[in-house]
Amino acid sequence: MNSPATRQAAFTLIEVILALALTAMLLGLLSTGVFIVAEDWNRNTDVLDETLDEALAILQIDRALHGAFPHSFINRENLSREIYFAGEDDSLRWVSTVSPQRNAGLTAWELFAINGEGVYLNLVPAFSDNPEVRLEQAEPQLIFPGYDIEFAYLFEETEENQEWTDEWDAVESLSLPLAVYVRLEPFDAQDSNTQTREILARVRNNTHRSIRPNLNVVGGL
Amino acid sequence: MSSVGSEVMLFPRTRLQPIHRQKGSVLIIVLWTAVLLTVLVTAMASKVRLSAQTVVHNQDASVAWAELMGAVSKAEMELMLGLMAPPIDFQPELTEDGEVRRDEYRFNGQALELHYPVSEDIVVRIYNHSGKINLNRIPRRNMQMLIEKRLGGLDADPEEVQDLLAAWTDWTDLNDLEGLNGAEEEYYQSLTPGYSPRNNPELDSVDELLHVRGFAELFEGVNLDAAFTIYGNERQINLNLATREAMRLLPGLNEELIENIIAFREREDISNRVKIAEIIPFENLQELSPWIGNNTSQVYSVFVYPKNDLDEGTLERLLETQEFVNPDPVSQAYMEIVEVRSYNNPPRVYMIDPYGQLPDTAPARVHPEDYLFPL
Numbered sequence: 001m002n003s004p005a006t007r008q009a010a011f012t013l014i015e016v017i018l019a020l021a022l023t024a025m026l027l028g029l030l031s032t033g034v035f036i037v038a039e040d041w042n043r044n045t046d047v048l049d050e051t052l053d054e055a056l057a058i059l060q061i062d063r064a065l066h067g068a069f070p071h072s073f074i075n076r077e078n079l080s081r082e083i084y085f086a087g088e089d090d091s092l093r094w095v096s097t098v099s100p101q102r103n104a105g106l107t108a109w110e111l112f113a114i115n116g117e118g119v120y121l122n123l124v125p126a127f128s129d130n131p132e133v134r135l136e137q138a139e140p141q142l143i144f145p146g147y148d149i150e151f152a153y154l155f156e157e158t159e160e161n162q163e164w165t166d167e168w169d170a171v172e173s174l175s176l177p178l179a180v181y182v183r184l185e186p187f188d189a190q191d192s193n194t195q196t197r198e199i200l201a202r203v204r205n206n207t208h209r210s211i212r213p214n215l216n217v218v219g220g221l
Numbered sequence: 222m223s224s225v226g227s228e229v230m231l232f233p234r235t236r237l238q239p240i241h242r243q244k245g246s247v248l249i250i251v252l253w254t255a256v257l258l259t260v261l262v263t264a265m266a267s268k269v270r271l272s273a274q275t276v277v278h279n280q281d282a283s284v285a286w287a288e289l290m291g292a293v294s295k296a297e298m299e300l301m302l303g304l305m306a307p308p309i310d311f312q313p314e315l316t317e318d319g320e321v322r323r324d325e326y327r328f329n330g331q332a333l334e335l336h337y338p339v340s341e342d343i344v345v346r347i348y349n350h351s352g353k354i355n356l357n358r359i360p361r362r363n364m365q366m367l368i369e370k371r372l373g374g375l376d377a378d379p380e381e382v383q384d385l386l387a388a389w390t391d392w393t394d395l396n397d398l399e400g401l402n403g404a405e406e407e408y409y410q411s412l413t414p415g416y417s418p419r420n421n422p423e424l425d426s427v428d429e430l431l432h433v434r435g436f437a438e439l440f441e442g443v444n445l446d447a448a449f450t451i452y453g454n455e456r457q458i459n460l461n462l463a464t465r466e467a468m469r470l471l472p473g474l475n476e477e478l479i480e481n482i483i484a485f486r487e488r489e490d491i492s493n494r495v496k497i498a499e500i501i502p503f504e505n506l507q508e509l510s511p512w513i514g515n516n517t518s519q520v521y522s523v524f525v526y527p528k529n530d531l532d533e534g535t536l537e538r539l540l541e542t543q544e545f546v547n548p549d550p551v552s553q554a555y556m557e558i559v560e561v562r563s564y565n566n567p568p569r570v571y572m573i574d575p576y577g578q579l580p581d582t583a584p585a586r587v588h589p590e591d592y593l594f595p596l
Contacts, residue, residue, distance in 0.1 A: 023250065026254070030254065030257045033257075034257060034260060037261055038264070040268070041264055041268065044271075066573060067573045067574055067575050067576075071425060074420060081421075097572065097577075104428050104431055105426070105432070106428065125416075127416035127417075127429075128424075129416050129417035129418075134414050137414075204573050205572060206570075207569075208425075209452065210423060
């Protein structure tokens with residue numbers, strides 16, 4: 001008559017193994033969960049810092065393009081009045097009213113990428129001449145490490161038709177594009193910390209006050 | 222039956238004790254699990270919250286920018302409406318004496334109520350450029366007077382004045398030949414960083430003035446965009462539209478007179494010389510006379526920014542320490558310079574500055590009992 005009591009006093013081997021296995025599984029799941037969240041959190045604060053910096057830089061570039069100015073100067077070789085805006089598909093130099101250091105006067109900006117390093121920014125005062133030489137001598141700052149940069153420029157082909165081009169030379173066209181599209185593409189597409197970023201800035205101030213745009217060139221650029 | 226009794230007695234001892242032990246370990250496991258789960262959920266929740274906040278901020282920023290751009294378009298529309306014939310039932314604004322107020326004198330920098338209303342949180346101020354000194358049309362003689370006034374009027378060192386004037390002349394003439402005590406390519410290239418002078422009578426922007434030799438010191442602390450313009454053909458300044466910054470530079474005017482001019486135009490238009498003579502004493506008027514006129518320009522600076530008025534507490538506190546307080550302390554705004562030529566074409570944009578500096582927007586800093594003009 002004692003047998004049921006003794007049987008119930010201890011678990012069977014299967015019960016113990018099952019319980020242990022379940023506990024181990026549960027604890028394992030929990031700890032990996034915590035580990036993942038902790039790591040995610042860690043990375044997130046870094047990424048957040050980075051994205052904040054990036055967002056700020058992107059906002060500044062967007063505003064600087066929005067505030068683009070048809071800066072004119074006299075070409076000393078042929079005494080012609082030229083407008084400064086040199087857009088390639090992988091670099092852009094332009095003059096803007098926006099200056100991150102809040103300097104008075106116009107500021108010349110340059111954006112370009114060095115393969116394997118990232119996107120660099122150059123800032124120099126535009127004064128009243130061609131800022132090209134000063135831009136070449138300036139010390140560039142790395143603003144988007146790990147990114148490549150691409151540009152496209154919007155022009156009005158006919159009144160109804162607007163087209164994107166990957167090159168804009170204001171020496172020829174004597175005007176600025178209607179809008180600039182900037183695409184930041186990470187070198188390493190697998191890296192989850194970086195993602196493609198885009199800027200689309202409308203340039204409202206397209207033509208110089210007194211220099212007439214060269215309409216023949218703008219269309220067939 | 223005794224065996225049944227002994228069985229009943231046995232059960233509590235042999236069965237309940239191990240069960241008690243098991244309960245304890247389960248409790249610990251449950252507690253640990255609960256703690257871990259809480260940590261997990263808290264971490265996840267704060268992450269989600271942060272993302273949500275970021276999204277909300279981004280959305281706010283986009284909405285604010287869109288509102289600002291909308292207000293800019295409405296301000297441009299307002300300027301175009303000014304060129305249309307007034308509607309038949311148009312009621313002009315009248316002063317206390319029944320004089321008609323000119324509609325375009327609203328564009329003297331006061332906070333405007335537009336015909337196409339903008340959001341209540343946005344302030345629109347428009348400045349007509351005939352209220353500024355035109356650098357591209359300024360005669361040499363007038364530039365000399367400006368320099369003299371900045372250097373202390375009659376105490377100005379004539380040599381210093383001539384040096385500055387020569388630098389200005391060399392900057393705006395077409396050649397690279399240095400005038401007497403002037404400055405050309407050679408001088409400007411010797412600076413760090415070096416640059417070339419404009420060598421064109423048409424400046425590209427007002428700030429260019431700072432690059433002329435000696436002018437950065439001369440106009441130190443002056444909001445150049447508020448005082449000067451390079452657009453339009455006007456040579457004279459309309460006192461109805463003049464900014465404080467421009468008036469401060471004009472010969473014959475001092476702070477007291479400037480505040481009185483502003484107080485006067487808050488009540489009625491300065492429509493002719495007789496009214497000017499009511500405010501400004503004869504000696505000062507003699508000096509000022511060649512600078513002023515009644516024309517208006519087609520070029521405007523439009524300033525648009527989110528409202529950020531002082532709250533009542535701060536306003537009262539400031540009023541205790543200062544005599545005059547500007548209830549709108551904002552100094553930075555989205556700025557565009559446009560020329561409005563007709564009502565059926567959008568204005569031509571000459572300059573965009575997303576971080577433009579506002580002129581002094583304060584109302585007149587003079588009490589009615591101190592007015593120089595009869596009420």
